Amino acid sequence: MPHVTATKAMPVPASKAWEFVSNWGGTDKWIPGVGPVVVEGSGIGSLRSADLAPETGFPGRISERLETFDLHKMSFSYCVVGDNPIPITNYLARMSVKAISKDSCEVTWESTWDTELDEAELVVAFNGLYNLALDNVEQLMLSENQ
Template sequence: MQKVKVSGTINAPVEKVWELASNFGELNQIVEGVSDCTIEGNGVGAVRTLTLQDGGKVKEKLESLDKAKRVLKYSILDSPMPIQNYTGTMQVDELEDGRSKFSWSSTFDAADGMEDDMKEALEGLYNLGVKGLQQRFSG
């Protein structure tokens, strides 16, 4: 099982960051590289389809949403990436001075020989999410 985790400080109150990060149907609003996001259903069990800039599509399912702890968990149902058993987690924690910490992590199995490539690709994606949130709240 492989693990990846990225986090960063966002200059905005935890409630505002959580509101945006927990909106399962709008990942394209914070992650450059995701050109479109459509959603079927509401709440836990909803399925989103992400269209990547290269045209690839990833289908993900919302597994849990803990508003009190500000933790969202999802799984990948279908992806062009050579990974299986993927569980992703987004979490927003309150910092002092009205700032927040956004963390994005996952566990997954990668095809043999692809472990490092998949870790690198997912780290890059998660860093785009951190950067997108930082830019969204920089003004």
């Protein structure tokens, strides 16, 4: 089972980064190739779905379910449900925010999954996506401060 972890230190308070990445319906603002997000329900068990753009290499609708949400530990996890345009199964991801100082933090996005394709290629693809998305999170939060 492949495992990918992307971590980025950011010059913003942990509470601000947490507010940003834990917005269950806001991923289209910072994950490249993700269309508008539709959320059904609230809290653990809620679903979000979005269309992946053709340039992602996996066009189609993806749906995810919120599995855990811990406000105090600033972490949540989710899984992919239903039909999935990405050739993976058993996808489980976790995002977390950890304070480094009062004005800086570390954001981590990690996942595991199964696939019948070349695992190494998907590891590279997910790693690239996660790092680009975390760069986008940082840029968006810093631009809000200006």
